[in-house]
Amino acid sequence: MRARVVYDTTYGNTRIIAEVIARELGREAAILNVADLTETSLAGVDVLVVGCPINGWRPTAKMQAFLDSLAPGSLAGVRAAAFDTRIKLFIHGDAAGKISQVLAAAGAIIVGKPQGFIVVGTEGPLAPGQTGKAGAWAAFIGAELRATA
Numbered sequence: 586m587r588a589r590v591v592y593d594t595t596y597g598n599t600r601i602i603a604e605v606i607a608r609e610l611g612r613e614a615a616i617l618n619v620a621d622l623t624e625t626s627l628a629g630v631d632v633l634v635v636g637c638p639i640n641g642w643r644p645t646a647k648m649q650a651f652l653d654s655l656a657p658g659s660l661a662g663v664r665a666a667a668f669d670t671r672i673k674l675f676i677h678g679d680a681a682g683k684i685s686q687v688l689a690a691a692g693a694i695i696v697g698k699p700q701g702f703i704v705v706g707t708e709g710p711l712a713p714g715q716t717g718k719a720g721a722w723a724a725f726i727g728a729e730l731r732a733t734a
């Protein structure tokens with residue numbers, strides 16, 4: 586099960602979450618900064634987890650550019666999930682849900698509900714318990730993947 590966790594980050598908090606998720610998904614999982622993606626980076630990937638900070642109520646510009654590059658059907662057969670990092674505001678917007686919709690539109694099979702992880706202020710750090718929550722979310726996704734393999 587070749588898994589990739591594609592992430593964007595400005596201050597490093599989303600990378601920490603991506604690392605936790607990849608570790609939980611196992612030996613064949615790796616993280617990839619969205620800025621480093623090439624046309625072949627996702628070739629042969631079975632599982633794709635995508636996450637970024639919410640910026641202005643939506644995914645970051647770099648993540649949006651990646652999402653815009655996904656042709657319909659390009660993720661056919663890939664199982665996928667999405668997450669974001671966000672500040673705990675009354676109205677914080679959403680990135681994970683929007684990412685998930687684009688992945689589905691590209692043909693991915695969505696496993697697990699889109700998930701948000703909280704940072705304490707713009708630069709972080711992650712709020713208490715968020716790495717544990719990320720590990721649990723990834724473990725749930727891993728179980729879903731095994732159950733439907």
Ligand SMILES: Cc1cc2nc3c(=O)[nH]c(=O)nc-3n(C[C@H](O)[C@H](O)[C@H](O)COP(=O)(O)O)c2cc1C
Pocket residue numbers: 593594595596597598599600638639640641642643670671672673674676677678704706707708709
């Ligand atoms: C320009 C900018 C816009 C932001 N807009 C939002 C927002 O709409 N909603 C929100 O919850 N957080 C917002 N944030 C906070 C980011 O989500 C937070 O900085 C990010 O989760 C930190 O992750 P990182 O360390 O991976 O960059 C914004 C941050 C910046 C810098």
